Amino acid sequence: MTGVDVADVPVVDTDVLVVGSGGAGLMCVLHVKAAAPELDVTIVSKGAVGRSGCTRMVQGGFNAVLDPADSVDLHLRDTLDGGRFLNDQELAHTLVTDAPKVIHELETRVGCFFDRSEDGRIHQKAFAGQQFDRTVHRGDLTGIEIMGRLRDQMFRVLPNELEDVRALDLVTDVHGELVGLTALDARTGRALLVRARIVVVATGGAATMYRIAAPAKEKTGDGVAMCWRAGLPLRDMEMLQFHPTGLLAAESRMTGAVLEEGLRGAGAYLYNARGERYMERYDAARMERSTRDVVSRAGYSEIMAGRGTPTGGVLIDISHLGAGEVERRFPGMVARTRQIGQDLATGPVEVSPTAHFHMGGVLIDPDCHTEMRGLLVAGEDAGGTHGANRLGGNGVAESTVFGSRAGDTAAAEASSRGFGEPDPEQVAASFARAYAPLERDAGELPFPLTRELKDAMWVGCGVVRDRAGLEECLASLDELTERSAQVSVPGPAQVNYAWQEALDLENQLTVARTVVAAAQLREESRGAHYRADFPEQDDAAWSRYVVLRRAADGSVSSDTRPVEHTRLAP
Amino acid sequence: MMVLDLLLAIQREHDAALGFRFSCRVAMCGTCTLRLDGRSVLACQTPVPRDRDTVRLDPVAGLPVLRDLVVDTTAFWEEWARVTPYLVPRDDLTEPAVIRPDAKERQLIDPALDCIGCGACYSSCAVSAGSRDFIGPAALNRAMVLVADSRDAAGEERLAAVTGEGGVDRCHYVYGCSAQCPKGLDPAQAIRRLRRWRLRPRSSDDGR
Numbered sequence: 001m002t003g004v005d006v007a008d009v010p011v012v013d014t015d016v017l018v019v020g021s022g023g024a025g026l027m028c029v030l031h032v033k034a035a036a037p038e039l040d041v042t043i044v045s046k047g048a049v050g051r052s053g054c055t056r057m058v059q060g061g062f063n064a065v066l067d068p069a070d071s072v073d074l075h076l077r078d079t080l081d082g083g084r085f086l087n088d089q090e091l092a093h094t095l096v097t098d099a100p101k102v103i104h105e106l107e108t109r110v111g112c113f114f115d116r117s118e119d120g121r122i123h124q125k126a127f128a129g130q131q132f133d134r135t136v137h138r139g140d141l142t143g144i145e146i147m148g149r150l151r152d153q154m155f156r157v158l159p160n161e162l163e164d165v166r167a168l169d170l171v172t173d174v175h176g177e178l179v180g181l182t183a184l185d186a187r188t189g190r191a192l193l194v195r196a197r198i199v200v201v202a203t204g205g206a207a208t209m210y211r212i213a214a215p216a217k218e219k220t221g222d223g224v225a226m227c228w229r230a231g232l233p234l235r236d237m238e239m240l241q242f243h244p245t246g247l248l249a250a251e252s253r254m255t256g257a258v259l260e261e262g263l264r265g266a267g268a269y270l271y272n273a274r275g276e277r278y279m280e281r282y283d284a285a286r287m288e289r290s291t292r293d294v295v296s297r298a299g300y301s302e303i304m305a306g307r308g309t310p311t312g313g314v315l316i317d318i319s320h321l322g323a324g325e326v327e328r329r330f331p332g333m334v335a336r337t338r339q340i341g342q343d344l345a346t347g348p349v350e351v352s353p354t355a356h357f358h359m360g361g362v363l364i365d366p367d368c369h370t371e372m373r374g375l376l377v378a379g380e381d382a383g384g385t386h387g388a389n390r391l392g393g394n395g396v397a398e399s400t401v402f403g404s405r406a407g408d409t410a411a412a413e414a415s416s417r418g419f420g421e422p423d424p425e426q427v428a429a430s431f432a433r434a435y436a437p438l439e440r441d442a443g444e445l446p447f448p449l450t451r452e453l454k455d456a457m458w459v460g461c462g463v464v465r466d467r468a469g470l471e472e473c474l475a476s477l478d479e480l481t482e483r484s485a486q487v488s489v490p491g492p493a494q495v496n497y498a499w500q501e502a503l504d505l506e507n508q509l510t511v512a513r514t515v516v517a518a519a520q521l522r523e524e525s526r527g528a529h530y531r532a533d534f535p536e537q538d539d540a541a542w543s544r545y546v547v548l549r550r551a552a553d554g555s556v557s558s559d560t561r562p563v564e565h566t567r568l569a570p
Numbered sequence: 571m572m573v574l575d576l577l578l579a580i581q582r583e584h585d586a587a588l589g590f591r592f593s594c595r596v597a598m599c600g601t602c603t604l605r606l607d608g609r610s611v612l613a614c615q616t617p618v619p620r621d622r623d624t625v626r627l628d629p630v631a632g633l634p635v636l637r638d639l640v641v642d643t644t645a646f647w648e649e650w651a652r653v654t655p656y657l658v659p660r661d662d663l664t665e666p667a668v669i670r671p672d673a674k675e676r677q678l679i680d681p682a683l684d685c686i687g688c689g690a691c692y693s694s695c696a697v698s699a700g701s702r703d704f705i706g707p708a709a710l711n712r713a714m715v716l717v718a719d720s721r722d723a724a725g726e727e728r729l730a731a732v733t734g735e736g737g738v739d740r741c742h743y744v745y746g747c748s749a750q751c752p753k754g755l756d757p758a759q760a761i762r763r764l765r766r767w768r769l770r771p772r773s774s775d776d777g778r
């Protein structure tokens with residue numbers, strides 16, 4: 001029995017509710033306020049506003065066509081080539097068309113200042129998998145500049161900020177019309193109900209569920225899991241990107257932190273433990289500058305074939321540029337390696353593929369609409385823009401482009417929807433589920449389960465997959481799901497991260513199951529999804545994307561749909 | 571092993587209820603600030619001293635503790651808000667400004683730009699922690715950046731605000747802020763600069 005009495009739960013009403021305060025969330029707030037200043041906007045953010053999530057952690061930069069010698073058609077072609085033509089081409093087209101506008105807005109309105117070339121114009125650097133140097137950046141710590149300035153803008157437009165508040169579940173009225181969501185104030189431990197005309201979900205995806213992973217702590221698939229529970233369709237869930245160069249720092253939480261892609265763009269070499277530049281065997285033409293999927297799989301294969309370092313890594317080396325040059329161009333990365341007793345400026349550093357980004361997510365249209373009226377999804381929570389593989393520099397472009405569009409859509413449509421009456425059964429069920437770990441007297445803590453989940457996904461549904469491994473992985477997830485329904489955490493409810501971890505775990509498991517399910521269906525290899533038992537890309541059978549959906553009774557259905565080549569054919 | 575790894579191990583193995591914040595674990599979010607033996611540091615970037623059996627961890631100074639090492643940062647951000655921390659674009663800023671990387675203003679701004687709002691400076695500043703009305707080192711550093719930025723139109727008002735009540739004159743130059751900034755910023759220098767700019771508002775020194 002839950003301690004929460006639905007009638008006593010405080011209710012916050014707001015015109016537009018934005019869930020998440022990364023690049024997508026804060027750009028959305030700015031755009032709502034720019035288009036319709038009279039609208040009341042509320043941010044619900046599990047982590048600190050503007051200082052949680054991965055946009056903050058963007059190192060390399062932002063792809064946008066600014067140079068007259070470049071073109072959006074070329075950017076589109078690179079994006080689709082990179083995505084192995086699995087992309088929703090309308091979303092990819094929107095991305096490349098809007099990206100220059102967003103850079104313009106960031107520079108002239110938001111207050112960002114990106115690095116300049118000698119002539120005083122915005123500098124654009126090379127990034128892997130692109131035919132033109134189009135990556136805008138601020139040193140190698142671009143995310144701090146973007147999120148720092150977006151955070152500053154919040155002091156101008158003054159949204160209602162609910163910081164340290166976790167969104168739990170979307171709630172509809174008894175007829176299925178979206179009303180808002182249930183939430184939990186992690187500071188007070190109290191339940192909260194937020195009603196809104198428009199809800200924008202931008203919680204940033206789920207790539208933390210792997211043993212070695214790059215993202216920020218909050219990214220546990222909450223938004224995707226929330227939409228899944230509400231019955232929304234998900235696409236491309238098998239497409240989980242591994243970044244080829246994650247740091248190896250033994251038991252430290254630093255493990256998995258990314259050494260940025262610009263290193264390979266700038267000419268870094270990758271070696272195995274025998275001193276071979278092994279990329280020769282995998283992509284002799286592009287070598288280290290090949291796309292992430294290829295470089296990650298190459299590193300993984302070297303490690304698995306016993307040609308890795310004793311601690312299970314390969315080596316990245318850029319010291320041939322000279323220590324001074326490396327320090328000047330990659331100060332953040334140099335500091336990061338020195339932190340763990342290595343030194344990028346003077347020698348090779350040990351790295352491993354690391355789970356980085358989820359291409360899969362909720363189905364949206366270019367204006368961020370979903371199937372549910374009043375519900376918009378933007379940023380990494382949405383699927384389709386990147387297809388089977390995301391190009392470095394297209395991630396922060398996606399979150400800010402689609403965050404902006406979600407804001408425009410929300411501003412335009414808010415007045416067409418009113419405030420509904422939430423179905424009390426849904427509200428009660430949501431809070432009962434959330435408070436259960438706290439109310440159970442005995443049971444496991446969530447921490448070991450999280451670890452087991454990360455191991456199971458790393459081994460069974462990681463860089464290389466096959467049927468037997470996926471089946472085993474699913475069996476582990478089944479078992480973990482049962483155990484997670486019995487976890488127990490000590491009180492009190494205030495500022496209780498063990499409890500938060502239990503809730504994170506549940507969402508991670510939910511999303512992990514969809515990743516495995518989609519990976520089982522796709523019997524071919526494409527982009528980030530590599531099946532050792534189906535090593536070839538099979539265009540005849542698999543120019544299709546996998547869509548999963550959960551029915552109200554909990555049953556899961558799947559179908560595959562042909563990719564529409566509305567802009568470019570492969 | 572970093573202090574953050576130590577905290578995670580305690581949480582996992584000894585005290586599940588231990589309260590501490592972190593997000594990025596790579597010095598980018600600025601949410602894991604605490605005091606290690608009295609010094610304000612980022613937990614994710616500070617190795618656990620190896621020469622001792624015990625270390626002392628405290629929450630950052632000057633902010634109300636919510637639980638264990640978790641503080642309410644509202645007061646820090648209220649100070650930040652006081653300096654009009656966002657760019658007020660000049661009317662003619664319709665295209666990204668053409669500014670050479672070696673321009674004088676960028677030499678002032680670039681080293682002062684990567685503030686992550688961690689509050690280590692605030693925590694180590696006796697004036698900030700002790701009184702409610704000092705604008706504080708991080709916010710003053712932000713103000714300096716904007717005053718120096720030729721794209722901004724609100725420089726004079728901002729300068730007036732930060733050199734007035736609760737502003738730069740409250741600083742006693744103890745340099746705790748600059749000594750403890752984990753990003754290597756120098757807020758004390760920013761404060762000195764703002765004082766100079768007040769005295770010689772139209773001079774060309776420092777590139778203004």
Ligand SMILES: Cc1cc2nc3c(=O)[nH]c(=O)nc-3n(C[C@H](O)[C@H](O)[C@H](O)COP(=O)(O)OP(=O)(O)OC[C@H]3O[C@@H](n4cnc5c(N)ncnc54)[C@H](O)[C@@H]3O)c2cc1C
Pocket residue numbers: 019020021022023024025044045046047048050052053054055056057058059060061062063165166167168202203204205214215216218219220222223257258356357378379380381392393394395396397398399
């Ligand atoms: C280490 C790293 C480096 C990267 N470098 C690059 C790069 O160089 N170039 C590039 O293009 N892309 C890069 N990316 C990818 C890029 O960061 C993402 O594509 C993008 O920033 C995601 O933005 P977002 O707004 O969707 O989510 P995020 O910025 O991750 O924000 C998510 C927000 O949701 C909040 N949240 C989560 N759950 C809840 C909940 N239940 N309730 C309320 N709030 C919640 C979080 O607190 C956070 O505020 C990088 C990613 C990583 C991890």
Ligand code: SF4
Pocket residue numbers: 600684685686687688689690691692707708711750751752753754755757
């Ligand atoms: S100036 Fe330095 S210490 Fe102060 S908040 Fe910014 S990064 Fe932290």
Ligand code: FES
Pocket residue numbers: 591592593594595596597598599600601602603612613614615
């Ligand atoms: S966890 Fe982000 S700065 Fe330490």
